[in-house]
Amino acid sequence: MSGEGQDVEVDVLIIGAGPVGLFGAYYAGARGLSVAIVDSLSQLGGQVTAMYPEKQIYDIAALPAVSGRELVRGLVDQAGQYDPVYLLGQEAQDHTVIPAAEGVIRHVVATSTGTRISCGALIITGGIGTFTPRPLLAGEEFLGRGLEYFVPDPSAYAGQDVVIVGGGDSAIDWCLMLEPIAATVTLVHRREQFRAHGASVEKVRASRVTILTNAEVTGLEGGDAIEKALVQVKNGDAHTVACQRVVAALGFTANLGPLREWDLELHDNRHLVVDSAMRTNRPGIFAAGDITDYDGKVRLIAVGFGEVATAVNNAAVHIDPDAQLFPGHSTDTPHDVPVAVPA
Numbered sequence: 001m002s003g004e005g006q007d008v009e010v011d012v013l014i015i016g017a018g019p020v021g022l023f024g025a026y027y028a029g030a031r032g033l034s035v036a037i038v039d040s041l042s043q044l045g046g047q048v049t050a051m052y053p054e055k056q057i058y059d060i061a062a063l064p065a066v067s068g069r070e071l072v073r074g075l076v077d078q079a080g081q082y083d084p085v086y087l088l089g090q091e092a093q094d095h096t097v098i099p100a101a102e103g104v105i106r107h108v109v110a111t112s113t114g115t116r117i118s119c120g121a122l123i124i125t126g127g128i129g130t131f132t133p134r135p136l137l138a139g140e141e142f143l144g145r146g147l148e149y150f151v152p153d154p155s156a157y158a159g160q161d162v163v164i165v166g167g168g169d170s171a172i173d174w175c176l177m178l179e180p181i182a183a184t185v186t187l188v189h190r191r192e193q194f195r196a197h198g199a200s201v202e203k204v205r206a207s208r209v210t211i212l213t214n215a216e217v218t219g220l221e222g223g224d225a226i227e228k229a230l231v232q233v234k235n236g237d238a239h240t241v242a243c244q245r246v247v248a249a250l251g252f253t254a255n256l257g258p259l260r261e262w263d264l265e266l267h268d269n270r271h272l273v274v275d276s277a278m279r280t281n282r283p284g285i286f287a288a289g290d291i292t293d294y295d296g297k298v299r300l301i302a303v304g305f306g307e308v309a310t311a312v313n314n315a316a317v318h319i320d321p322d323a324q325l326f327p328g329h330s331t332d333t334p335h336d337v338p339v340a341v342p343a
Contacts, residue, residue: 018046029082139220146226166249
């Protein structure tokens, strides 16, 4: 579920819909807590979806290898058992605390679209902060009319002529994902060398993707939608590439945004300081994942999963002091999920 301009009341609000936030939604649901997740991006998965959806991840427990897209899909299915409220494409901005019954306080967070979320506890899992895509200045007027910064639905590119701009992991991953289904794929990169993982680049070179290096998109042309991209190569050659879709994978800028105004203790001006219970310096506000900092911190998705489980358990006690910190193992509670049985 998603929405904007509405009032939402839940036990726990999670800020950040990346892998750690999604696992937090599952774990909170398993503890019987109602959950909402807010994220400035328009799709689930955070940095993984935005930057390397097709890249293989090798350090997730029990999965020898899993693509970013597959990992996010599994986490969404896992969290979906408990019907979290998804508030996507909106930034958490204002935070206030209001008194409730018997000395209990409620946190109220207002988003950029006017949604107001009231909750008993907050868990910030915002990775490296709010993502803002770097724009393709030569053609920004076609945004939403063929120009995109993400590929949330690959099927929309089936049979299309696609131009992908960039030289990092995202650009290469989009090439590998769209090449089997698009009519044509042309990759435009302003340098000779790619920043992406070498093995992935070699896969693109071995595919039918047309690669234009030392080149830049200087303009997009069309009517109601894109019809062609104008590409200038540094040696003077100019290309006109017929296309209906352009994916600009030029990277993102990231920062804490409005969270800086929440009086949270920061380390290096960009990470939230937490204790062993994942508590920040503000009562009722917890954090987990890459956005956190403490002595010995290791920034891995696998570590974030454990941190958010710790945060949820401590948030449950913050909301209800009579609750058990450790609720028991998942095997103690029936889960309505199919279980694979070996043949």
